[in-house]
Structure formats: structure tokens, C-alpha cells
Amino acid sequence: MITHSRRPTFSEPxxxxxxxxxxxxxxxxxxxxxxxxxxxxxxxxxxRVFFTEWNSSALVKETIRRGKKRNLLTPTTFSILHATDFAxxxxxxxxxxxxxxxxxxxxxxxxxxxxxxxxxxxxxxxVRNLYEFAVKPDLALxxxxxxxxxxxxxxxxxxxxxxxxxxxxxxxxxNPSESFKLxxxxxxxxxxxxxxxxxxxxxxxxATIHRQQELLRKMTKEMLQDFRPMPYxxxxxxxxxx
Ligand code: ADP
Numbered sequence: 001m002i003t004h005s006r007r008p009t010f011s012e013p014x015x016x017x018x019x020x021x022x023x024x025x026x027x028x029x030x031x032x033x034x035x036x037x038x039x040x041x042x043x044x045x046x047x048r049v050f051f052t053e054w055n056s057s058a059l060v061k062e063t064i065r066r067g068k069k070r071n072l073l074t075p076t077t078f079s080i081l082h083a084t085d086f087a088x089x090x091x092x093x094x095x096x097x098x099x100x101x102x103x104x105x106x107x108x109x110x111x112x113x114x115x116x117x118x119x120x121x122x123x124x125x126x127v128r129n130l131y132e133f134a135v136k137p138d139l140a141l142x143x144x145x146x147x148x149x150x151x152x153x154x155x156x157x158x159x160x161x162x163x164x165x166x167x168x169x170x171x172x173x174x175n176p177s178e179s180f181k182l183x184x185x186x187x188x189x190x191x192x193x194x195x196x197x198x199x200x201x202x203x204x205x206x207a208t209i210h211r212q213q214e215l216l217r218k219m220t221k222e223m224l225q226d227f228r229p230m231p232y233x234x235x236x237x238x239x240x241x242x
Contacts, residue, residue: 008135018102021104025191026187042103047102050094052089054106055085059088102229140198161180167184
């Protein structure tokens with residue numbers, strides 16, 4: 001019989017045989033490019049990999065979309081909806097592959113909520129506490145770039161910034177480009193605090209794609225040194241159950 005054991009918290013290393021690698025950074029910092037390249041490299045090296053993105057669960061997707069469209073959400077309701085979304089994804093998509101000894105790659109993780117929600121007005125300690133149920137990553141990378149670099153990359157081949165991407169809901173400026181800079185600057189300030197608080201590994205996002213990928217592979221190899229991809233066995237009354 002499978003029983004519910006106490007889940008690990010965000011403050012302690014997770015007990016699963018798999019490994020969790022996460023990337024963070026503002027839009028246009030190049031994190032998805034790097035994670036996709038790492039994904040291909042890991043698969044080609046024979047690892048079983050599972051990839052997941054922020055805000056992709058069906059559970060609250062529609063509510064968030066409608067709320068955004070009609071500007072119905074307050075910073076707190078926004079934050080709780082994202083946390084619900086994440087909790088759903090964690091139990092259904094992240095923990096199972098970790099238990100099965102896979103490498104999980106997450107494009108954005110709880111630090112995205114820590115930065116965005118605080119910029120939108122929620123208390124830093126409150127949002128950190130909200131996500132205490134999360135699994136602690138084995139490798140957490142923060143891609144740091146100046147706003148001008150990310151803006152140039154995003155607008156390359158595109159004409160307009162999206163409403164929420166530019167932080168237009170905050171009413172910082174009527175000009176999307178100006179609003180983007182003000183909004184993302186605040187996000188950057190939060191990321192700087194977060195990266196120190198949680199000891200995230202800072203990657204220079206202005207370096208070439210090739211150079212950054214070399215670094216990522218080196219760090220991943222080091223992290224996988226003691227990796228033994230055995231399935232997760234849970235001890236209960238001297239019987240091991242999956
Ligand atoms: P993010 O996931 O952080 O939003 P992306 O990986 O989608 O960023 O990259 C945004 C754009 O910038 C893409 O067009 C990508 O090809 C380009 N890009 C990514 N990394 C670099 C880099 N190191 N130098 C120049 N352009 C880059």
C-alpha cells in the first residue's frame with residue numbers, strides 16, 4: 001500500500017534519485033535557449049530527461065488568462081493562482097520523474113514568483129512562505145543581462161511587447177518600451193536579492209551562446225558526479241514500496 005509520507009520542504013535537499021535543474025532570468029536573458037541545448041545534450045548522452053515550463057498547467061491556465069485579459073486579479077490572487085498552478089505541476093509533472101530517477105529541467109521556477117509577485121506588491125516573506133512546499137533544485141542558474149540587451153533580443157523580429165510582458169498592468173508608463181524597462185529593472189533588483197539569498201549560480205547572459213553552454217555542461221557534469229538514477233524506494237514498516 002502506498003501511503004502519504006511527509007513531503008520534503010523547500011529548505012531541505014530532496015530525497016529523490018532524480019535531479020532538478022532550473023533556470024531563471026528576465027525575458028530575453030537567453031535561459032530557454034540554454035536549457036534547450038542542455039536538454040539535447042543530456043538526451044544524446046543517454047539520460048532520461050523531462051522538461052517543464054512555468055505556468056503551463058491546465059488547472060488554472062484559463063482563469064489566469066481571463067483574469068489577465070480583464071485585469072481582474074489583485075497581486076495576492078495572482079500570486080495564489082500561480083502557486084496553485086505550480087503545486088499542480090509539482091505533484092503531477094515534477095516529482096514523478098524525480099522519483100523515477102530522471103533529470104527534470106524547469107524553465108523558470110519559484111524564484112520567478114518571488115521576483116514578479118514582490119514587484120507587483122506582495123510581501124517577500126509571504127510569497128516565500130507560500131512556496132515552502134516546492135522541491136529544492138540541485139542546480140539553480142540565474143541568467144543575468146542588462147535590460148537593454150533583453151529588450152533588443154525580444155524586439156528582434158517582433159514589433160510589439162505584450163501587455164503583461166511590459167508590466168503595463170502596473171501603470172508605470174503608457175509607453176510599452178519604457179514600461180518594460182521600468183518593470184524589468186524592478187524584477188532585476190529582486191533577482192539580485194534572490195540570487196544572493198538562495199545562492200543561485202549567476203551566468204553572464206551577455207556571453208556567447210556557445211560559451212554559456214560550455215559552462216552549463218561543465219556545471220551539470222559536476223552536479224551529476226554522484227548521480228545513480230535508481231527509482232525512488234520509500235521505506236515503510238521494513239517493506240519498500242514505490
Ligand atoms: P528567454 O528564455 O530568457 O526569454 P530566449 O532563450 O528565448 O530568452 O532568447 C531570446 C532571444 O535571444 C532569442 O532570439 C535567442 O536566439 C537570443 N539569444 C539567446 N541567447 C543569446 C546570446 N547569448 N547572445 C545573443 N542572442 C541570444
